[in-house]
Amino acid sequence: MQKMISKMAPKFPILIWMGFMIVALAFVIGFFNSQTAAAYFSESKVVRETTLLAERASIESTNLWLPYLKFLGLGMVLGGIVMALRVILDNLMQAGGKVLANLPADKRPAVPAAPWYGRLMPVVMMLGMLIFIFALIVSLQLASTARAVFANPLPVIDAAGAGTALLAQVQTIHATSAWLVPFKFFGIATEFLAILMGLATIAYVLKAQTEMLKKGVQAARTSMKQPKPVKQQEKAPVAETVAA
C-alpha cells in the first residue's frame, strides 16, 4: 500500500487543482444563488410566501449543500498538500540512501524505520476525504428535503402540526444540520492532522539523517586512520589476524 501511495503522491497537483476548481465552482454557484435571493427579496412578503416557491426552495436547498461542496474542495487542496509532503519525504529518504551508498556496506549505519505517524499519514488524509464526501452526500439529501418542504407556501409550512410529514421534514433539516456543521470541521481537523503527521515525519527524517551522517563521518574517519597494511589484513581470516 505504501508503494502504491508513493506512486500516486507525485500526482498531487491534480488533487490541488481539482480542489481549487471545486471551491471556484462553489463561488460561482453562490453568486447565482445571491442573485436569486436578491430577486426574491425584491418582491413583497405576500408574493414571496405564496407565489415564488421555486425560488425560495432553490435558495434554501443551495444554502444547505453548498458549504459542504466548498469544504470538499478545501479538503482536496489539503489532501494535495499531504501528498506533496509525502513526495518531499520520499525524495529525502532516497537522497539519504544515495549519500550513505558512498560508504562501504560494512561501515554503513543502519537506516531507521519510518515512524508510525509517517506511515499513517496518507490513511488519515483519505479518512478526511471520506468525511467530506459523506458530509456532502448527507447535505445533498437534506437539500432535497428542503426542496420538498419549500415547495409548500410558507403559511402551510407554519401550520404543519405535530405528526405531519412536513413537520418531520423540518425536524430532519434542523436536527441533521446541528451535527453536520461540526462534522465538517472534524473533517478539516483530520486533514490538518495528516499535514502535522507529514511535517513531524520530515522533521524526524532530517534529524535521523543528521545523526546517520555523524555516524558515517565517524566510521569514515576510523577507517581512514587505519594504516594500509591493516586494510590488506581485512581480507585474511579473523583467527589469523588475531594470532598475528
Added chain:
Amino acid sequence: MNASQTAKTPYQLKLFPILTILGWILIMLALIIGLVVLTPTAINYFGANSKEVRDAAEAGSQLLSQISILASIPLWLEPLTFLGVAFFICGIALEFSVIPSLVKMRGDAMAKAFPLIVKLGS
C-alpha cells in the same frame, strides 16, 4: 560537529503535539455537543410542535428553553471549532519553523561528511 546540537529536540517539536491534542479536543467537543445537545433539542423542538405552538410558548416554558439552546449554543460553538482549527494551524506553523534549523544542521553535517566521502571513494 557538536553532538548536543543534533541530540537536542527543539521546543517546537515538543509543543506541537500539545497544540494538536488541544485542537482535536475542541473540535471533538463541538461535534459531541452537536450530536448530544443540539440534535435531540432540535428533534424535540421542531418535531413535536407546530409553529403556532412554538410561537405561543411563554416565558419559563420548556419550548422557550429549547429555542434558547438552539439559538445560543451555535453562537459560541462555531468560534470554538475555529479555535480548534487555529490550534492545528499553530502546530503546523511550529513544525514549519523548526524545519529550516534541521535542514541547516543537516547541511553542516553534509559539509563535514562530503570531503571524507570523496576521500573514501578515491
